[in-house]
Amino acid sequence: MANIETLEKIDFKKLDPTGMINHIESFPKLCRDAFDEAKDFSVPPYYIKPKKIVLLGMGGSGQTLEIVKDLLYESALVLECVHNYIIPGWVDKDTLVIASSYSGNTEEVLTGFIAAYEKGAKLLAITTGGKLEILARKYSVPVFTFGYKSVPRAAFPYLFIPLLLVLRKLGHLEFKDAEMQTTFDLLDDSSQKYLASVSVFQNPAKILAQKIKGKIPVIYATEKLHGVGMRLKAAMNENGKNFSFNEDMPELNHKSLEGLANPKGMVYIMSLESNFEYDRNQIRENVTAAVLAKYKIPVERIKFIKAVDRLTEIFLHVMFGDFVSYYLAILNNDNPGINDNVDYLKSHLG
Numbered sequence: 149m150a151n152i153e154t155l156e157k158i159d160f161k162k163l164d165p166t167g168m169i170n171h172i173e174s175f176p177k178l179c180r181d182a183f184d185e186a187k188d189f190s191v192p193p194y195y196i197k198p199k200k201i202v203l204l205g206m207g208g209s210g211q212t213l214e215i216v217k218d219l220l221y222e223s224a225l226v227l228e229c230v231h232n233y234i235i236p237g238w239v240d241k242d243t244l245v246i247a248s249s250y251s252g253n254t255e256e257v258l259t260g261f262i263a264a265y266e267k268g269a270k271l272l273a274i275t276t277g278g279k280l281e282i283l284a285r286k287y288s289v290p291v292f293t294f295g296y297k298s299v300p301r302a303a304f305p306y307l308f309i310p311l312l313l314v315l316r317k318l319g320h321l322e323f324k325d326a327e328m329q330t331t332f333d334l335l336d337d338s339s340q341k342y343l344a345s346v347s348v349f350q351n352p353a354k355i356l357a358q359k360i361k362g363k364i365p366v367i368y369a370t371e372k373l374h375g376v377g378m379r380l381k382a383a384m385n386e387n388g389k390n391f392s393f394n395e396d397m398p399e400l401n402h403k404s405l406e407g408l409a410n411p412k413g414m415v416y417i418m419s420l421e422s423n424f425e426y427d428r429n430q431i432r433e434n435v436t437a438a439v440l441a442k443y444k445i446p447v448e449r450i451k452f453i454k455a456v457d458r459l460t461e462i463f464l465h466v467m468f469g470d471f472v473s474y475y476l477a478i479l480n481n482d483n484p485g486i487n488d489n490v491d492y493l494k495s496h497l498g
Contacts, residue, residue: 252278
């Protein structure tokens with residue numbers, strides 16, 4: 149483990165010139181703002197209760213879609229997340245296709261959106277503008293636009309909460325406004341422990357980042373937190389500038405446990421655990437932790453006991469993971485607010 153005083157001596161402003169920490173520390177406020185801006189967004193009556201939904205999104209926008217899919221996993225709804233150019237062949241006039249793109253210029257999303265229009269699907273978009281907004285206006289379909297300026301991954305509340313509200317209006321999610329406000333209050337309270345101004349000696353996010361420094365974080369999660377695991381993996385990559393991978397339980401128990409012996413000393417397991425887990429998976433989490441201990445592989449079992457519902461649990465996990473990934477970037481001596489390699493690739497795609 150790194151020297152526990154390391155994060156006490158780092159110049160945050162020098163390593164974070166874009167002020168990424170301001171977005172992360174503002175997470176509870178952004179949730180409130182996004183909720184207030186999106187709660188009156190309307191959808192046409194003939195959109196209500198669709199039997200098939202396709203969600204289009206990449207990167208920071210796309211991660212929110214997988215979390216929504218987890219929330220609806222046990223419903224009768226046919227739902228598919230597309231992180232590519234090609235939409236499912238079963239998309240038709242009875243399908244609702246929701247495109248999410250922070251910039252509005254994500255080429256995979258635009259390609260899928262146009263293909264869905266050509267198939268006669270019902271369409272909806274969430275974006276700050278760009279070509280996606282232009283297409284939505286051209287097609288005369290609902291588009292929720294917001295103006296929050298950040299890198300896409302830092303705009304999670306604006307990409308996630310409007311989608312939740314849309315799905316509530318469609319009749320596929322149930323939650324009360326007062327319940328969301330209680331969740332936001334808990335986020336406010338919880339975030340105080342993770343702020344950059346809080347010493348590493350009292351800051352769980354800084355402590356975990358220092359444990360992970362120099363290792364490859366591997367995220368374990370069941371279907372309850374599958375999308376959150378994908379989000380955390382991406383945060384470790386994009387914010388933390390660190391290799392990271394995620395694995396699904398119980399599938400990992402059928403193969404990955406046999407790969408723990410080698411190479412030694414390279415990984416750190418982050419086990420995301422839910423208060424609402426299927427009982428057999430709870431047993432699997434405990435046994436898996438015992439196997440990891442046998443091989444002396446460090447594991448952080450992350451669970452938020454105060455979460456009284458799945459949405460609250462999701463928000464708490466996402467916020468904590470963002471803080472950890474940020475402090476990991478600082479320890480890695482990297483700027484958490486830029487994406488040089490991703491930008492390089494996009495520039496060469498033309």
